Amino acid sequence: MPLTLRCSLIALALLLGACRSDPIHYHTLSPAQPAGQARAGVDIQIEQLSVPPQVDRTQMVIRQGDSGLAILETEWWGSSLADELRSSLDEQLSNPGAPKRLLRVDVQRFDSIPGRYARMDVQWRLRSLGNAASTLTCRSSLQTPAAGNIDDLVKGHQNNVRQFVDLVGQAASRNACP
Numbered sequence: 001m002p003l004t005l006r007c008s009l010i011a012l013a014l015l016l017g018a019c020r021s022d023p024i025h026y027h028t029l030s031p032a033q034p035a036g037q038a039r040a041g042v043d044i045q046i047e048q049l050s051v052p053p054q055v056d057r058t059q060m061v062i063r064q065g066d067s068g069l070a071i072l073e074t075e076w077w078g079s080s081l082a083d084e085l086r087s088s089l090d091e092q093l094s095n096p097g098a099p100k101r102l103l104r105v106d107v108q109r110f111d112s113i114p115g116r117y118a119r120m121d122v123q124w125r126l127r128s129l130g131n132a133a134s135t136l137t138c139r140s141s142l143q144t145p146a147a148g149n150i151d152d153l154v155k156g157h158q159n160n161v162r163q164f165v166d167l168v169g170q171a172a173s174r175n176a177c178p
Contacts, residue, residue: 144157
């Protein structure tokens with residue numbers, strides 16, 4: 001085999017090896033197995049939902065140290081974080097045919113710290129249609145320990161969402177913030 005052909009093949013092999021990228025892993029806030037708890041006697045619909053802009057992306061964002069953030073290029077949500085959260089809440093709060101209530105969700109903090117915890121601080125408002133007197137404004141801080149890998153961190157966030165759904169259901173049943 002001529003030397004130039006051999007060098008060309010080696011160069012091509014090295015170039016193809018350098019182009020290889022790590023696979024992207026997709027995650028969701030909707031648990032594979034729903035909690036199976038009885039739904040509140042109301043159909044809670046998401047009226048508005050917001051999350052901090054620095055974490056509202058398809059790539060997962062984790063905290064590093066006291067002030068750093070890292071965007072994980074191979075760990076992605078199935079959609080933007082706001083869409084993932086809306087989808088998970090819709091799935092768990094929907095109760096078609098029951099009286100409707102509207103929920104506004106303002107996630108003020110959504111922290112992912114591998115090896116420590118998943119945290120979600122939320123200010124939320126629950127109101128009945130056409131009845132301004134039965135409007136509740138509540139605040140919840142949810143935190144779940146998470147091991148050092150991304151899957152445990154996602155499970156921590158799923159747990160936080162499940163706890164939040166339970167709090168909203170309690171508020172709807174008692175007409176008071178939990």
